[in-house]
Amino acid sequence: MESMALHQETAYERLYRWTQGECRLLSSDSVEVSPLLCQAVQALQDRPVLFRYSLDEFGTARRTAVVRGFIDALTRGGPGGTPRPIELHSHDPLRYVGDMLAWLHQASASEKEHLQGLVKLATQQAGALQIYEILGHITEGVCRPFKVRVEQVLVSEPGPVILYKLANLLKFYHHTIGQLLGSDAVLLTTLAEVHELSQRMFYAALNAHAQRLMEKVELPPADLGATQSLNQSLALLREVLASHDSSVVPLDARQEDFAKVLSCVLDPLLQMCAVSASKLNPADMGVYMVNCIYAMQSTLALYEFTDQRLEMLAGQIEAHLDTIVSEQASYVLSRTGLSHIYSIIQQHQLKEGPLASIHGMDATTVRSAMSKFDSYLSSPDSLTMPQLNFLQSTSLRRTVHKRSTELVSAAYDFLYQAITNPSNGYKEPRSIVIRTPQQVKTLLS
Amino acid sequence: MAAGPYNYSYIFKYIIIGDMGVGKSCLLHQFTEKKFMADCPHTIGVEFGTRIIEVSGQKIKLQIWDTAGQERFRAVTRSYYRGAAGALMVYDITRRSTYNHLSSWLTDARNLTNPNTVIFLIGNKSDLEAQRDVTYEEAKQFADENGLMFLEASAKTGDNVEDAFLETARKIYQNIQDGSLDLNAAESGVQHKPSTGGRPNPLNTDQQPSNEGCRC
Helix, strand or coil: CHHHHHHHHHHHHHHHHHHHHHHHCCCCCCCCCCHHHHHHHHHHCCCHHHHHHHHHHHHHHHHHHHHHHHHHHHHCCCHHHCCCCHHHHCCCHHHHHHHHHHHHHHHHHHHHHHHHHHCCCCCCCCCHHHHHHHHHHHCCCCHHHHHHHHHHHHHCCCCHHHHHHHHHHHHHHHHHHHCCCCCCCHHHHHHHHHHHHHHHHHHHHHHHHHHHHHHCCCCCCCCCCCCHHHHHHHHHHHHHHHHHHCCCCCHHHHHHHHHHHHHHHHHHHHHHHHHHHCCCCHHHHHHHHHHHHHHHHHHHCCCCCCHHHHHHHHHHHHHHHHHHHHHHHHHHHHHCCHHHHHHHHHHCCHHHCCHHHCCCCCHHHHHHHHHHHHHHHHCHHHHCCHHHHHCCCHHHHHHHHHHHHHHHHHHHHHHHHHHHCHHHCCCCHHHHCCCCHHHHHHHHC | CCCHHHCCCEEEEEEEEECCCCCHHHHHHHHHHCCCCCCCCCCCCEEEEEEEEEECCEEEEEEEEEECCCHHHHHHHHHHCCCCCEEEEEEECCCHHHHHCHHHHHHHHHHHCCCCCEEEEEEECCCCHHHCCCCHHHHHHHHHHCCCEEEECCCCCCCCHHHHHHHHHHHHHHHHHCCCCCCCCCCCCCEECCCCCCCCHHHHHHCCCCCCCCCC
16 A cells, blocks of 8 residues: 555656656747647646646646747847747837837747646646746746837837837727736836836836926917917827827726826916016916917817816906906096096095086086097097907907996996986086996997 | 547647627637527636547547627637647627627737737628628628638537538647647647557656746
């Protein structure tokens, strides 16, 4: 009985040696897991240690093969040079990295199949965990050569747009290859690392761009339009957003870093515009800021996930429009001489006596201001602030026109009520204020 | 006891290309599972399937990479042409636009694969005869002019699907037999050639583990 056991152990030992030898030979590109080898692995299940050693041997052989295959694909290419070596495209970062990733994806899939073929019959011992472990080992060797190359690409400053596309590509493959390997495979860790690095480099490139903007702020141009640096930055943003749009990363993941990209670009831009506008008078500043923000708005409006930002920008435009509207209204009132009269009436108190007796409020003066106002009514466009013509959006220009004339007619209404009020002592008030507020409103609308 | 389906002599790598919605994934599914997959979702990036077939008594494992047709994946899918022994280029016989795009797919295939890659043109959805938008003769002429093999097939009924995949394999195998395909070349190469079951085992050693190692 004892010698039987001894014989059995010797047999296992021999089987193991043979299996080990067979596995070692599987280090070429092509693998054939022979039926005999499958059976041997199946038999070795009864000796878990020997079984494990055999799989390790297989893993090591395949690991060598994968590394060699990868290096060959990078530097030598296929037979007669087709397909061409991947490194031939190293000047084109997306293609270079993309080809490497596709190679790794395909190699991972093939290796998984080989391994599954090997343990096909060994159903008791080969659990998913063990397969993932061996697979992780097989794909570990390529990590270094891969990582070094990707890092080289990333630090060569390919610009924010390329960096952004690379980050998306790496993320995509982390997901794709992740479906084949166990979650703790070193290859996946490597992919996560280079993805993170690419993302960091991308944001660093955006920040560097923003920094340059703030370093030399351009003065607003004479037409109060967007500055060159604003247009350039928006072109960059557009390019990033466009590649975001076509990116291979699933929707929710994209939305996530979208807010970050937008604030990375827009916040410094808004700041830059505010700084560059700081020396302008209120009307110029209002028009300039509206033009700038309007340019940002039109850029964003074409892309997904920008609603929140657009709302914020709309709010800012609104605030600047208020300034422009009141500037335009006071422009009309002061050009017609009504603003002086308006403020006197506003400050007038009963104890000072009737309005008509106050200096500068006699019927003649008021009548002459009113006649100027009347000529404005006959051609309202004659009293448009020159800045308004620089407002690039025609719909905003219309808004300003509408709201400022409303302010003007409200002011007229106020004057009309005061002058027609008998207690203010004007004789024949209707000869001073010829038009009713309703007429003015109609004329201006 | 035979060790199941793992004793194949060759692995051929295929790639399936063509416009979105022409039925690439359905063809693959029909071929590997012998079933029609209705409501097939859009392929994300690249997926793959395998099946072992027999050509001239040789067991051949087909490793088939099914690519996404959506334009946004073009940059990704282009990287999968490398080392494909066969390329199945698919259009939809009921949508002319998918046929019109063939020349762009063919350009990609020619530029990104090697000269020996067998390109097979498949006009899918042949079951929808009533909605046909591209005639058989027209496509046949296009295939002839460009030296492509050609069949109309239906992933739905399974008609001609098997033939398209097998014909491609036969052609590749024929190329190997007459020597126009070099199997000893490095890289994922044209296709893998596992040492065949028929030959004596020592042949396994024809490729020594090299110590080229990783130069990085």
